[in-house]
Amino acid sequence: MFNPILENPSPDFDELIRVLKGEKEPTHVPLVELRHHEDIIKLIVEDYMGETWAEVWDDPDHYYRLRVMMYYRLGYDYVASAKGGWSNLPQPKRRMADDTAEISRGKQREWVEEGIGIIENWEDFESIPWDRVEAQTSHYEHMARYLPDGMKIIARTRYFADIFEKLLGIEGMAYMLYDDPELAETVFEVWGQKVLKHFEEIMAIDSIGAVFHGDDMGHKTGTLIAPNDLKRLVLPWLKKFAAVAHANGKPFFLHSDGNLFRSDLMDVLIDDVKIDGFHSFQDIILPVTEFKARYGQRVAALGGVDIDKLVRSKEADLRAYIRNILEVCMPGGRFGLGCGNIVANYIPIQNYFILLEEARNWQAVSYGKHP
Amino acid sequence: MSILEDLYELVIAGRDKEIGGKVQQALDEEFAPDVILNGTLIEAMREVGRRFENGDAFVPEMMIAARAMRRALEVLRPHLTKQGVKPVAKLVIGTVAGDMHDIGKTLVCMMCEGAGFEIIDLGINVSPDRFVQAIQENGAEVVGMSALLTSTMMSMKTTIEAISKAGLRDTVKILVGGAPVTQEFADEIGADGYAEDASTAARLAREMLGIV
Numbered sequence: 001m002f003n004p005i006l007e008n009p010s011p012d013f014d015e016l017i018r019v020l021k022g023e024k025e026p027t028h029v030p031l032v033e034l035r036h037h038e039d040i041i042k043l044i045v046e047d048y049m050g051e052t053w054a055e056v057w058d059d060p061d062h063y064y065r066l067r068v069m070m071y072y073r074l075g076y077d078y079v080a081s082a083k084g085g086w087s088n089l090p091q092p093k094r095r096m097a098d099d100t101a102e103i104s105r106g107k108q109r110e111w112v113e114e115g116i117g118i119i120e121n122w123e124d125f126e127s128i129p130w131d132r133v134e135a136q137t138s139h140y141e142h143m144a145r146y147l148p149d150g151m152k153i154i155a156r157t158r159y160f161a162d163i164f165e166k167l168l169g170i171e172g173m174a175y176m177l178y179d180d181p182e183l184a185e186t187v188f189e190v191w192g193q194k195v196l197k198h199f200e201e202i203m204a205i206d207s208i209g210a211v212f213h214g215d216d217m218g219h220k221t222g223t224l225i226a227p228n229d230l231k232r233l234v235l236p237w238l239k240k241f242a243a244v245a246h247a248n249g250k251p252f253f254l255h256s257d258g259n260l261f262r263s264d265l266m267d268v269l270i271d272d273v274k275i276d277g278f279h280s281f282q283d284i285i286l287p288v289t290e291f292k293a294r295y296g297q298r299v300a301a302l303g304g305v306d307i308d309k310l311v312r313s314k315e316a317d318l319r320a321y322i323r324n325i326l327e328v329c330m331p332g333g334r335f336g337l338g339c340g341n342i343v344a345n346y347i348p349i350q351n352y353f354i355l356l357e358e359a360r361n362w363q364a365v366s367y368g369k370h371p
Numbered sequence: 372m373s374i375l376e377d378l379y380e381l382v383i384a385g386r387d388k389e390i391g392g393k394v395q396q397a398l399d400e401e402f403a404p405d406v407i408l409n410g411t412l413i414e415a416m417r418e419v420g421r422r423f424e425n426g427d428a429f430v431p432e433m434m435i436a437a438r439a440m441r442r443a444l445e446v447l448r449p450h451l452t453k454q455g456v457k458p459v460a461k462l463v464i465g466t467v468a469g470d471m472h473d474i475g476k477t478l479v480c481m482m483c484e485g486a487g488f489e490i491i492d493l494g495i496n497v498s499p500d501r502f503v504q505a506i507q508e509n510g511a512e513v514v515g516m517s518a519l520l521t522s523t524m525m526s527m528k529t530t531i532e533a534i535s536k537a538g539l540r541d542t543v544k545i546l547v548g549g550a551p552v553t554q555e556f557a558d559e560i561g562a563d564g565y566a567e568d569a570s571t572a573a574r575l576a577r578e579m580l581g582i583v
């Protein structure tokens with residue numbers, strides 16, 4: 001029976017990055033996830049590692065130790081950062097509903113407020129104490145304390161997603177781009193400066209080895225706003241963020257949901273913004289195998305296992321599907337295996353373990369390397 | 372440009388502050404309300420939908436056009452009622468149980484309203500029983516369901532089962548959509564149609580009822 005927990009992992013973050021940058025051929029299957037849902041982390045550390053769980057607000061040291069240990073013992077070369085936040089920013093409305101995932105253990109799921117955000121007009125904008133709005137970074141210090149040798153943290157940042165989730169709302173942003181473009185542009189500018197400052201702070205932290213910047217720019221059939229508006233309002237800031245990461249010797253990975261492939265957006269992200277890797281794949285949009293064929297000489301494909309397949313496939317089909325991804329994507333590096341989105345709490349845990357098992361089997365067969 | 376051409380352009384450009392006055396002007400010049408609606412406003416929304424499907428218009432353009440359309444309908448509706456013009460059909464729509472995502476559903480409402488449907492928007496986190504009740508209460512002919520997550524989209528199946536159990540399956544056309552939803556899934560659960568975006572949903576809803 002497959003045991004996902006490794007007794008003596010040997011993380012090598014530097015090797016991971018060399019492989020993802022295409023600087024060397026892989027000698028094992030790199031594992032890459034944007035993050036794991038808290039319920040998944042809790043399930044693994046309790047049921048498979050025999051630990052006692054602690055919530056971050058009850059015992060932060062214990063919580064962050066467990067978080068690091070989970071990534072370590074599963075064979076990751078890094079720990080995906082926990083969620084940070086911003087102090088002195090008014091809280092946006094959130095929607096809560098009963099979580100339908102089996103392992104949700106009676107919790108509620110938090111949903112994005114898609115209507116209007118905290119800024120609807122100039123009065124709202126001016127009421128925010130912008131000079132005191134600051135990103136929280138203490139979670140990086142907590143995680144760094146428990147990092148084993150060879151392991152790093154991958155930081156998580158956002159920019160456009162915060163604008164349409166918190167600051168303006170999706171509907172609010174859509175109308176404001178037409179009704180009050182000056183206010184919209186001001187919000188993009190002010191928030192860009194805030195996030196840039198945050199980048200300058202965290203990219204200098206030694207225990208942070210890379211950044212996974214999460215900015216959903218699209219939906220199933222296209223981008224949320226016109227590609228030219230993304231190039232005008234969003235991409236210049238992503239370019240600045242990536243430049244800060246690179247100036248500190250760290251890669252800039254981009255997560256974006258949605259179909260970015262109907263225009264030249266991906267080429268601009270690769271050639272101008274200079275992303276080092278792209279995450280979030282849905283087969284109905286573009287399978288990761290196709291992405292690797294099109295862009296694999298220029299940028300890393302991260303993750304790739306379609307969530308719907310991960311949730312609903314029969315075991316044999318899922319194994320065959322993952323093996324095909326490995327066959328196509330592993331050669332040449334510039335690929336890390338993982339879920340097409342996050343390791344969500346509605347993914348059956350055994351199916352997630354199949355992903356890990358297939359990775360280990362593949363590397364044992366291909367490289368003679370047993371973890 | 373003729374006044375109807377003006378109206379058409381105002382919808383596409385999303386000029387909601389001007390459109391009410393222009394509709395009134397068209398009425399004053401004795402254009403029939405159904406001509407204003409079907410020949411101009413709905414055609415304009417159809418063009419917006421085409422542009423969205425072609426990747427030439429995006430969520431903001433769709434929303435401002437729908438807002439202009441809604442403003443035009445506010446002025447036009449009493450005249451349509453007087454003329455005896457009815458909506459093409461009633462459409463009950465909601466995001467399924469456990470799911471709180473509504474931007475996709477909201478866009479579908481906008482486009483379907485723009486296509487001539489009367490919309491009964493049940494909101495988010497809608498139980499199967501609530502869908503059944505709404506179909507019965509409103510005599511709906513089309514049901515739209517939206518979901519964002521693979522876990523919540525399974526509620527679409529239970530909702531269709533509830534509709535069948537209530538003896539209503541043959542009275543409605545069921546359309547599904549959302550990020551994880553595929554044609555394959557729609558076929559698997561017995562939906563009548565799958566729409567990959569809001570514009571396609573509006574077009575399919577009419578096609579399923581045999582309305583050109």
